[in-house]
Amino acid sequence: MVMMSERAVIKRHPERAVSDEAQEILARGLVAHVGFSQGEQPFVIPLVYLYDLAKPDRLYLHGSLASRTLKHLASGSPVCVTVTTLKGLVYSRSAQYHSMNYESVVCFGKARVVKDGGKKAKLFERLISRYHSGRVAGRDYEPPDNQQLMATAMVEVQIEEMSAKARRVGPLGPHDADPDAPGTCGVITFDEMVVGTR
Ligand SMILES: Cc1cc2nc3c(=O)[nH]c(=O)nc-3n(C[C@H](O)[C@H](O)[C@H](O)COP(=O)(O)OP(=O)(O)OC[C@H]3O[C@@H](n4cnc5c(N)ncnc54)[C@H](O)[C@@H]3O)c2cc1C
Numbered sequence: 001m002v003m004m005s006e007r008a009v010i011k012r013h014p015e016r017a018v019s020d021e022a023q024e025i026l027a028r029g030l031v032a033h034v035g036f037s038q039g040e041q042p043f044v045i046p047l048v049y050l051y052d053l054a055k056p057d058r059l060y061l062h063g064s065l066a067s068r069t070l071k072h073l074a075s076g077s078p079v080c081v082t083v084t085t086l087k088g089l090v091y092s093r094s095a096q097y098h099s100m101n102y103e104s105v106v107c108f109g110k111a112r113v114v115k116d117g118g119k120k121a122k123l124f125e126r127l128i129s130r131y132h133s134g135r136v137a138g139r140d141y142e143p144p145d146n147q148q149l150m151a152t153a154m155v156e157v158q159i160e161e162m163s164a165k166a167r168r169v170g171p172l173g174p175h176d177a178d179p180d181a182p183g184t185c186g187v188i189t190f191d192e193m194v195v196g197t198r
Pocket of ligand 1: 031043045046047048049062063064066067068069070
């Protein structure tokens with residue numbers, strides 16, 4: 001069970017807290033922004049990730065053995081992993097009320113290296129099938145050999161606590177409910193955005 005302390009309490013727009021959805025949002029997300037500090041310098045690096053609802057208190061990250069990020073995570077230092085999914089662009093009749101619809105999760109935890117070769121190989125398979133559903137090692141692609149496995153670092157982030165927040169409403173400006181007010185308002189959904197770029 002993941003506990004929650006002060007650092008994971010949503011203070012701004014607490015009505016948008018969706019703690020009970022945190023695991024599903026992590027399972028749906030695609031890109032993890034991984035934050036850590038080295039000395040006085042914070043870094044936030046985008047990575048793919050593996051998250052499984054069957055083991056909801058951990059997630060997995062991988063990269064080259066030479067990666068500064070992976071080396072740092074392997075040291076067990078604190079890490080913050082954020083996953084955001086953009087759902088819509090919100091436009092309002094008032095400048096101040098333009099916004100975005102989203103769902104996001106912020107996880108706090110510490111990482112440790114996955115050393116066991118067999119476990120690592122299975123995690124790589126699951127990582128690929130998470131992004132490419134239905135692809136099977138040995139049928140659709142050649143599994144990594146030992147040398148490739150050894151050259152890739154895999155870390156397990158033990159999630160100590162996490163928060164989840166979502167905005168899922170239309171524009172909230174003072175004139176947005178009045179169809180006769182000047183200007184326009186609405187929401188461009190993610191699907192419309194994707195179609196719009198074609
Ligand atoms: C969507 C996405 C998924 C990715 N998934 C993975 C993954 O699963 N595993 C993996 O190893 N790599 C992944 N990458 C690449 C990753 O972001 C890093 O570039 C890479 O891991 C090297 O990390 P490093 O700590 O060794 O970087 P270094 O090269 O040591 O970083 C040095 C500096 O380079 C800059 N930098 C590094 N990465 C980026 C970046 N992505 N964009 C802009 N500037 C950058 C920063 O200023 C950083 O301080 C992904 C990138 C994206 C965009």
